[in-house]
Amino acid sequence: MKRTFSALLVCASLLVVGPPAVAVAPSSAPSEASDLVPGLPRESARPAASPDGAQRPHIEYVPRSEVVPHGLRAAACSRTTGPYQRQTERYLRRDVDGRQSQGDCRAIRRFQQAHRIAPATGFAGPVTGAMVRLMRAKKDPNRAGHCPDRAERTACVDLNRQLMWVQQNGRVIFDPVTIRSGAPTMETRTGMYRIYLRHRRHISNLYHTAMPYAQFFDRGEALHGVYEDIFSGPGSHGCVNLTMTDARRVWDVLKKGDIVYVWGRKPGV
Template identity: 30%
Template sequence: MTNPTRLAILVALLLLLPATAYGAGLAQERWMGGAEPSTQGAATAADPAPSGGATFERPVRPARPARQPVAPAPAPIEPAMVPGPTLLGPGAEGEEVRDLQARLAQIGWFSAGVTGFYGDVTVASVRGFQAKREVPVTGEVDRRTLDRLLAMTREPSTDELHPERVVAAAPSAALDPRCLVGTALCVDKTTATLSFVVDGQVRTTLDARFGGASTPTREGLFTVQRMSRDHVSSLYDTSMPFAMFFSGGQAVHYSPDFAAVGYAGASHGCVNIRDHAAIAAIYDQVSIGDRVVVHRS
């Protein structure tokens, strides 16, 4: 090795010695717990040294974000009750309206007379019933309203449906004693009337017409033997609706002729009635075996 080479190596070593000494001192400072320039700023803190008073630094955990309040879940919304299609409403007329009014009367929601007309009084009654039963309040009858009403009531009687046909009961003394038992058609030739009697109480009294001199209406106590709603006489070829036969071919029935000419004519022995609606109502309440009493008071 030449001298120039040796000289170059020596110079290089001299230049390296200060850097080596600095690195050794830095390592010793860290080993002994000396402070290290912080690169975390305010994010680090000094912990007490375990011994000898030395300290070391460690990162501080970042603060957790504040928990946001959770809004309560909204209560479920119940579907609103919607009324169904109208079955009966203002302006309607007929037997269905009578049935509605009679049923409302049974449970105290209709105090007016049953008329068969759906007017303001019926609307108010239906609205009251609906409000009480948690049914959509419309004043009109839909299927839900009708089902509730049917479940709470019974089939109205003829008297409930047609109170205008009910007459005040006649004193029992005015009736033939044979008319006071059960259901009876009490026919009085003297007054030319037929009284529909149930358990001694007169339900209805109607005008009646009887047979002429050559075909008189037989008198006495009889029973209803057969009934024919749309009967036509095979002997006279005449209409005899609501026929209730009590003695052979003699019957109580509606007579179009009696309705047309009144007492100017006579029957062939039957008891003629000229009130079509009333005799139809009686027919629906009479049964085979009920009494027929034809007498003179």
């Protein structure tokens, strides 16, 4: 499906918010990620980084029966096995059996609270799984060697893990951060590119959507910040979305002419 250049300049997210429910139902079978909904209601899922700099939680996706109605009361500890149960158990050095237990839940809740994931019910959903991937990548993000080792600054965009970092001469100069790449039918294109345009306060010319700290690298696709939660919605219109904090930081690292290398495929695309 062809996209016009102007359409590519718009890379805002497509939010998906489901209706809340109230009961917490136990389940021994792992939940499917496609069946999950935001764990807090619409009024709680406000932008993660507002213009005044206030930080808000990352909203986890949970079974409909485990949505916290108003985000005001303490949520019960989930007895449901999440789709990222094994990965989370392994990272937290729990017994890796892929089944939720009270001990698992307490450990996962502590991890969620430490990383601003809400509701912190211990359900190992996609946001918790993404945070586990990020933390595991911190030590050596290019361990698999997918991103080329060059003397030039290279922004490494890993669609498989939804991560980005910058390296130069075999050394990481900007630690890995979470990204949000293109949604289905609007996948971020893979390949090696160079940043050809930078605009700190860019506004898309089609939808008039803000693209702060935009660094364009391929026919309208850019690295840029978003005000909403980086984990919300199915993805961008092709751009590589970053949190506002990360977009601001990487703006100071990259320059026009630097390399952007993109590989892999977004899970579920």
